[in-house]
Amino acid sequence: MIRGTVVIDRERCKGCGLCVGVCPHQLLQMESGYNARGYHPVQLADSAGQCTGCGVCAVICPDVVFSVYREGRVKR
Amino acid sequence: MIRGTVVIDRERCKGCGLCVGVCPHQLLQMESGYNARGYHPVQLADSAGQCTGCGVCAVICPDVVFSVYREGRVKR
Amino acid sequence: MTIKLWKGNEAIAEAAVRAGADAYFGYPITPQTELLEYLSSRMPALGRVFLQAESEIGAIHMVYGAASAGKRAFTTSSSPGISLMQEGLSYIAASEVPCVLVDIMRGGPGLGNIQPSQADYFQMTRSAGHGDYHPLVLAPATVQEAVDLMSISFDLAFLYRHLVVLLADGILGQMMEPVEMPPLRTLEDQMPGWALTGAVGRPPRNITSLYLGAEQLEGLNLRLQAKLAQIAAYEQRWESYRTDDAEQLIVAFGTVGRIARSAVDQAREQGQRVGLFRPISLWPFPAQPLAQLSRHVDSILVVEMNAGQMREDVERIVGGPVHFLGRMGGMIPTPEEIVEALPMKPKAQVHRNGSNGAAPVKRIKERSYAPSA
Amino acid sequence: MTIKLWKGNEAIAEAAVRAGADAYFGYPITPQTELLEYLSSRMPALGRVFLQAESEIGAIHMVYGAASAGKRAFTTSSSPGISLMQEGLSYIAASEVPCVLVDIMRGGPGLGNIQPSQADYFQMTRSAGHGDYHPLVLAPATVQEAVDLMSISFDLAFLYRHLVVLLADGILGQMMEPVEMPPLRTLEDQMPGWALTGAVGRPPRNITSLYLGAEQLEGLNLRLQAKLAQIAAYEQRWESYRTDDAEQLIVAFGTVGRIARSAVDQAREQGQRVGLFRPISLWPFPAQPLAQLSRHVDSILVVEMNAGQMREDVERIVGGPVHFLGRMGGMIPTPEEIVEALPMKPKAQVHRNGSNGAAPVKRIKERSYAPSA
Amino acid sequence: MPPVLERPIENQTNNGSPVLEPVYCFPDSLRDVHTHYCPGCTHGTIHRLVAEVIDELGIRERTLMVAPVGCAVFAYEYFNLDSCEAAHGRAPAMATGLKRVLPDQIVFTYQGDGDLASIGTNEIIHAAARGEKITVIFVNNAVYGMTGGQMAPTSLPGQVTSSSPAGRNPAIQGHPIHIPEMLAGMPGVAYAVRRSVHSVAEIRKTKKAIRQAFQTQLDGLGLSIVEILSSCPTNWRMDPAGALDFIRDQMVPVFPLGDFKVIG
Amino acid sequence: MPPVLERPIENQTNNGSPVLEPVYCFPDSLRDVHTHYCPGCTHGTIHRLVAEVIDELGIRERTLMVAPVGCAVFAYEYFNLDSCEAAHGRAPAMATGLKRVLPDQIVFTYQGDGDLASIGTNEIIHAAARGEKITVIFVNNAVYGMTGGQMAPTSLPGQVTSSSPAGRNPAIQGHPIHIPEMLAGMPGVAYAVRRSVHSVAEIRKTKKAIRQAFQTQLDGLGLSIVEILSSCPTNWRMDPAGALDFIRDQMVPVFPLGDFKVIG
Amino acid sequence: MQTSIVIAGFGGQGVLFAGQLLAHAALDARKHVTWIPSYGPEMRGGTAHCTVIISDRPVGSPLARHPEIVLAMNQPSAVKYAPLIGLGGLLVVNTSLAEIPATRPDVRLIPVAANEVAEAAGDLRLANVVLLGALLATRPILPAPVVEKALERYLPERHRHLLDANRAAFRAGYASQDEQTRLAA
Amino acid sequence: MQTSIVIAGFGGQGVLFAGQLLAHAALDARKHVTWIPSYGPEMRGGTAHCTVIISDRPVGSPLARHPEIVLAMNQPSAVKYAPLIGLGGLLVVNTSLAEIPATRPDVRLIPVAANEVAEAAGDLRLANVVLLGALLATRPILPAPVVEKALERYLPERHRHLLDANRAAFRAGYASQDEQTRLAA
């Protein structure tokens, strides 16, 4: 399985929760804290390194919060 | 053949000539004189009583110039 | 009768309903949307017509149609939407079909914003659209006054077979104030003698604004002008506040009129002899009363939420330049600001609240022809 | 250079072409249709853009788009069509995009007729649409002057990034007169620094009229007002004719201005000391020169083909009521009629042509506030 | 069979011939005034057809007409009906206002192609979308007649007009617009057809369609529209008969006659 | 397969793990500013898709956007493009003006359903009829979002909105309007499809359609339009995930996804 | 000196062109000049007219409520304009299509059977130019050669082949009055 | 006497209702009163505020650039309005969501952990009413019973079931200050 990760732009997140529902490995959850705009931003809980960099979180996110990274060369 | 006739409202006629072209018996022709609006109105030339009251002149006339009469009872 | 808190937009809507409105056609636009929303349930509940149009152009022509049937029809909008109605309004006025329009003004020009403004003064008092006419324009300063004026607007529209405009701004539309609502009027279904109803046993009626011959169209215009002269004679409305001994006169309408009232009180407390002239009918402008008042004061300050549109009328009527304070784009003049703009300063320096570090106020304040020339 | 007979509409169109117009968008309406028709062959022949829009609303927004690209874009219409453009014009002015509009006025209100009129004076000089601004309005009296003003209109529009309006009437559009056409200008394709061209190696540019914050929108308005003040300072245009020793002053613009010129000559022949003040820029109105002139005359007569729209400006500027002669709906005042309307009668009774049994002239002629109050 | 009035108006003796009965008379729903239409202009034909249908349905006293801006701008003076004159393109909105407050009356608009298919497209589409129970008589003569023959959205490819002097070029000015086809897809539209008046036979079919359009309204089924291909001899620069041939030979191929939607 | 940027922007080492390559980055064609859209509003999703397509086609520096009046009124602040802000409904006319004078640039409008399918129907239809070579991103959320959730011509039958408190009643307020279906019949239209953003799979399909729409313009084929079913959690009074389900369960049955016209 | 001329007739009789010809000639003669048509839908099928004003100084109103000269090409025009003619004016009337109207004593009346003269000159449609010729023979508001020259210069391309006929018609019109004038003298 | 009150917070915190409640109560107390919200798109997800003016005579401006009383329900509101408060004014701040801002010495500051108090009273969403209680305990611009009565009369139908909780929250807010006031005294 490809290994990957995501970088979360915490301040862009509006806490809508859409990404949480689509991550195939349930790696995303809402922070209890607030960001500057008063939203609970999402966070990656991937201690086991399960993220595949599949990018569906980025696809569903309306606020371009995620950058997604994957191991190895980018397929073209 | 049904016999009929038409009454021409000479002042309504604009001399467009459309009726002349459609009368199956070529009974209509333009007057050489003018009516009050400066048009050559159409006239019925039916000395032989050929008009059947078929009404196609009335159908084509854009200016409601014709009243059409036919012998006998009106069909319903 | 009970007094209740009403939101301006909803109060105006309810007042229209109680004044017997038969049909409403409108299109959403902030800050008047609550009017439409309120009517979307209220009108059908009474078996009357509510229809959201596809656009303001659609709305005004639906009103034109319903009004042509002799019904009490109205629409509401805000500045950009009003611009779109200009052609339709001109048709309505020319056809002498009665109708009522509510304009809850917002900041312009262009898309501007949704904040309060008075920058439709010209658009509404100087013939809406092309041609020579003026709508009858009423400018309330409180929600109660808006209700009261709305209550008579259909009557005026039908009396003169003319376009009546209720001209307010976002503040009046959005604010809540105590209101005593008039009762629901039940109107007998009396069709006026010009209404389109179907030509039953009478010659057909036409409603048109087309007069191909110049003499005919001049005839229409002379008829319109005569009617306008009548309206000017009978329908001038205004309020004077503490003007009896005033040395300085503030002239302001609508929301600014009520703010100026506070300014008058503040200035009086500071020992200045200030009064307020508040035109309620903007067309016909209450010219005589203002002209008369102007002869007894030393200075006149016009305050508006625009660049000085009513000012031009005031200058024409008083026969010379006046002082002016204008805020635009949704900025709302404060009573303090108005007091400060008064040309004559009080002799004693007076302590005043509210100067704690706020940014310096931008404003137009001048005494010359230049920009309005 | 050669002088040729030109029909007004076609001459204006050709002048626009020669002034470097890049794009025209328009919709047919009498009495300006020849403008569109002329350009439908002329613009493509030069590889420029001609497009008949689906409506006046479409046309003005196409102009808005093309002008946003930094091009010399224009449209033309007549009164009802101009009403439909009010929202778009307000957007254009607020976005500070330069563009040119030609309004060949016809009789109103409503559908009215297609005869000449000057009843868009208010609509054009008092902020077209909602919000605080004035277009720069130029009113030619002859076909030659229309050509001359059209020739500079794009330059003015670009200089100020503002809306410039050529305001004429059906007579000027339909008549032929000798014209000396300026040469075809070749403009280098210099894109102004604000134009939308694609953000190549620079930050993106936005053209908008939206300023959500009240302070921001007031900022825009102050900028607009400052610009208008500049325009008012630099762009006043007028003509004085035989005013040096005048006791009576006629004020008239456009077509009526040229007719009034004949009236001045006729009155002078009858021994009356009459002069003409003809504003060429209606906004900015040439206030100072008129104010100055007004101090040296005994009376002022405003003549218009409307119910007295410019009269309000004149009254404001001279500080009191003036005499007025207005014809409407396509009726055109004659020189004789104007002479007759002059308030001071000549001492000697003078023989005058043209009174052989014509119907008595209907007109508005008054000296009070009432209908314009 | 010639169109027959339901009720013969009068019997009369004509030059001593046997009793003749009127089979074709001036319709009640027209006023006996001179129209300003050019000689041979089929606006007149269409007026007559509409008037005959209203007569035959017996609804003259409850029918309201909304006239357009276009050559038919004076239609309200020619029809013997209560009527009004909408701004250019806005007739469907005005008709909506009338019909909504007078739901029992019959309301129809009479509109040209510039009026309905150019400036007023929004109003007709949304009246259709709302399913307004009105009837629309849509007269397509492929030009702006009133203003002197400029290109309309319905002008034919290649058609020379006063504003497409090189002929309408679809690559620049687009293709003609097909209104009934476009409206037929909407549930609010109950009847959408195209007819023509270029021959006696077509005129008769057009009358039937107009009748069905009004019947659709009487039955409360939704919006009904009849597009009618019509001539403009003046601006086409043709004689009246040639103009009818032009409809048949040039327009019908671009605007196929037919029923695009018939409900009820 | 996840959408892949043509050019990986940077390589970086993340927490000592092996070299990770970016497969999903912030698009060049967006500005890194906070948007005012409500949480979960798919306007944001659609913005991103459009930006990615522009990036991938390499046309950022020659693309001009026309923003609408609606919730996307500030789109011009969010896209990293030359852009302008049209009056309500008039974006296609403004785009026409731009494209006609700059035929080599890529011009697109971004419009809501109130903007395009209500007040601006005339402008979109005539841009389509003329075959303007522009691209239209049409965001249908079945309400007027910006003004607080009033009924739109696209509102569903029965849908409760702030101006149809009893639910939209087709007998009174008409049926929803189907724009791409209506435009597909016009020769000037080269690409007319409907997509949705209610799931990852649909979002990917939507992106492909947007890409093809821009390609259609690049190929000079005619007007291209992608209607996109979009959510308005705020005015629908739903949570963001529920709003996506609403699209899937309620909107798609009324607005079927699909290709109504594809040329080239 | 200022002269106002109204030319009126049926649409198709060339009244607008006759006026333009006069206007062109006036410009060639270095006069101030305006030409204005009646316009709009009432043209359609009905009557048309235009007004030409020729002057030594800039023209004020391009319209004349009481023109000095009227060329009436048909009956309705003759009826409409005869009473409007200015004091001491001139009415040229096409007797082929109009009866001679009653006129005031101060108005000079020139009847011309223009259709017949035109037909003789080669084309019935040149009645307009015939009337112009008759006018100039009666009131030399412009030198006849200038008008003939204008005919050459401004006849539209599609009518070029009728130039000789036009010239002939103009001269025939001129001659008709020349003669009459001589007779009257 | 005229008092201007601004109530500000996140959308959803009930700031508009709190203001309306005050306005209704003021009317019941036979005062002149106005209420005006912030409106438009900036409400969305962001902050909302309203202004209530209670007066003995007709209210001029329904807005106050420098309100006497501010109820700040969140951090941005506290930051925005603290410096705008009028001379000798009052700032009630919800310390559950906002830090205590720096204020001028003339401004009285009332910190209330409104979320906690509300939660204790039965519902987190009643923080607005808690703050109202605290306000009225500090500055009796209206009699507390009138406000309680207003709560009964004007609580929207769909929140009727929360009436008791509302009353409890109001009293808890009131009590919190009552106590503090006593302590401070």
Ligand SMILES: Cc1ncc(C[n+]2csc(CCOP(=O)(O)OP(=O)(O)O)c2C)c(N)n1
């Ligand atoms: C707002 C507005 N724009 C333009 C016009 C000018 N106008 C009058 S009729 C017409 C076109 C009519 O064409 P059409 O609808 O096809 O009718 P037709 O004359 O061909 O029967 C136009 C553009 C107008 N009166 N109002």
Ligand SMILES: Cc1ncc(C[n+]2csc(CCOP(=O)(O)OP(=O)(O)O)c2C)c(N)n1
């Ligand atoms: C002429 C005009 N009319 C009305 C409005 C008010 N208005 C602003 S946005 C909008 C509706 C937008 O709805 P939609 O296009 O569906 O976009 P959404 O907000 O749903 O994305 C309206 C009616 C306006 N600004 N201008």
Ligand code: SF4
């Ligand atoms: S990239 Fe895939 S696996 Fe990783 S967080 Fe996102 S959705 Fe989950």
Ligand code: SF4
């Ligand atoms: S989808 Fe985006 S905005 Fe929504 S919670 Fe996830 S990261 Fe935040």
Ligand code: SF4
């Ligand atoms: S009724 Fe028939 S036969 Fe008689 S004239 Fe008319 S067309 Fe000819």
Ligand code: SF4
């Ligand atoms: S068709 Fe009618 S108008 Fe035409 S010539 Fe015949 S009778 Fe006259």
Ligand code: SF4
């Ligand atoms: S211009 Fe055309 S459409 Fe109009 S009346 Fe004449 S022929 Fe008919």
Ligand code: SF4
């Ligand atoms: S109101 Fe609706 S469409 Fe607008 S931003 Fe919020 S969720 Fe999106």
Ligand SMILES: [Mg+2]
């Ligand atoms: Mg047509």
Ligand SMILES: [Mg+2]
């Ligand atoms: Mg929407």
